[in-house]
Amino acid sequence: MCTKLGALIPLWALIVASVIGGDCPADREQTLHDEGKLHQDLLCAYKSDYRPVKDHKTSIQVKVRFALKYISFDSLEETFTVHSWVAMTWKDEFLSWTPSNYGDIKEIQIESHEIWTPRMALFNADASLYQSDSIYTTCLVANDGVVTCVPHLAHSGICRISLRRWPYDVQNCTMYFGSWMHTGEQVNYTFYQKQPVVLDDYNNGPGWKLLNVANERLSGKYSCCPNSTYPMLKYTFLMKREAAGPAAIVVVPSIVIVMLTLTSLLLDVKDNIRLIIVCFSLFGHFIFLTEIGYNIPKHSADTPIILLFVRDSMIVTLVTILETLLLMSLRRRTLPAPTWIVTVTRLVTSGPGKYVVFTEFDPSDLSDNKNILTEDGSSKEERARAASDWIQFANLLNSCIFIVSVFVYLVLIFAYIPYDN
Incomplete structure (x- = not known):
């Protein structure tokens, strides 16, 4: 009796393992095409926990462009929220390939949570609202390792308003973006050379009219840290109240x-x-x-x-x-x-x-x-x-x-x- 039970145990273990493992029947398995094979080869040993550089002394240049869609301004609470499509481009040294090996594919779409993405934080954010610095979207990866992600983000910041000329007042609100922990020698934020701010599809919020948006890059040099820089991207929004x-x-x-x-x-x-x-x-x-x-x-x-x-x-x-x-x-x-x-x-x-x-x-x-x-x-x-x-x-x-x-x-x-x- 014990001998029969000992013989059945490996059989039951094999059946349970096959069910848990989720082995797909042979007739249901699909042959990977070139895009699937490329996706599998790029991410098979990819690690998204650290910067994608082969030399740790190399800095990742992240280009940023804001395509503004909508701005809501709460003058009573002195907060304003910017809704925009934020385009970010950088080079990932571990996501490059030879197109001829994969059917001449030169671009591929990869989900942002599967690869390393820069964390761009708003320094003067409204602390009463939770605002994650992570992005969740589909990114476009080129064969030379250039990654472009365009997530739809909403940033809420603090803006001290001046009401001296109310209700014909003009408010000047500023947002500061940058990396929360990385130095400029690790992740360096810059603007797109052409059109760092796009207003083609912008719609004015209730009660306010956007007059101008100015952008400036701050080098981030401080006396406390002479060997490191903390660059920031400064956006200044000039808004006028609709006073009718x-x-x-x-x-x-x-x-x-x-x-x-x-x-x-x-x-x-x-x-x-x-x-x-x-x-x-x-x-x-x-x-x-x-x-x-x-x-x-x-x-x-x-x-x-x-x-x-x-x-x-x-x-x-x-x-x-x-x-x-x-x-x-x-x-x-x-x-x-x-x-x-x-x-x-x-x-x-x-x-x-x-x-x-x-x-x-x-x-x-x-x-x-x-x-x-x-x-x-x-x-x-x-x-x-x-x-x-x-x-x-x-x-x-x-x-x-x-x-x-x-x-x-x-x-x-x-x-x-x-x-x-």
Whole structure:
């Protein structure tokens, strides 16, 4: 019995080994053609864990070209993402062959994970997102060992924005690429000589227009490492905000509330219409400050000048409210005005200064005059003359406030209102 079992064990082992090994039946085996044989011969002893050079002192020259497709910019988070086809070309000394030995095949496609590929890292990447420096695509290999890979990559970087001229701001964002661990003597990144950046199929992202892309190679020489270099590829993206929407929401209404405040200075203070309009203008300032706060980063490096305009315009509007209340008080006075007020008023109205006084308040107020006659024995003419002096002084004061306000607003508009260059 033991002898029979001993004879069956090798047979069962052979059957199990054949099943596990996955031996293909003879009628299903395919004869390798020249391309398959070339692929098998190139990768049979290939090692992708180290640089493909026969002399370790040899540097691999990697040429890079960006074909930009799309850029998304988040100004609130101060991050921007570049979507592009990145062409990388280098020479692999272990992937060369003689075309005549393989049916005159001069090019072959190999998956990137089967061969050595350069790891190009983004140094100012957004740390909140995982961004691998490995590429996964199909690469084209020539018979002289030149490898070309064109993966579709998305790089997210940090960009400190300047909002001084918001919403007509232009942002300058930079990306730095290079090898994370290899020195320039091991892997040297350079640009394609022709068209290092291609914009033929580029589409602008929402709210931003790409003005220019500049590229520069940094040698990467540092005092800490005099015998080694760490070259980097620098790409600078110049982007302009599409300001039609923000301008319609903020800039144009800011001009409107300025006109509303100035128009209120031309109205009479007899009724409450002027006070209502100027208070509405002050309320509009708060609304626009809130709207701007929703559209700009809370921790920006600088302050948008449109905010300074709204702030100063709010101060002018507040002064207008106080001046309106003062004029309403002056208009109701019936006691004789001080001598200096009468002198200044008559001096201005009788000289060239009369052309400056262009506001005329209505002096008639019969109800007030009737009340005044019942309180003391003064004549109606004396009361009317005193009221007229106060009204003329109010006209002069209001005209001066209006001129000063116009001058202040002109300075604020030219200094703080941004415009599209």
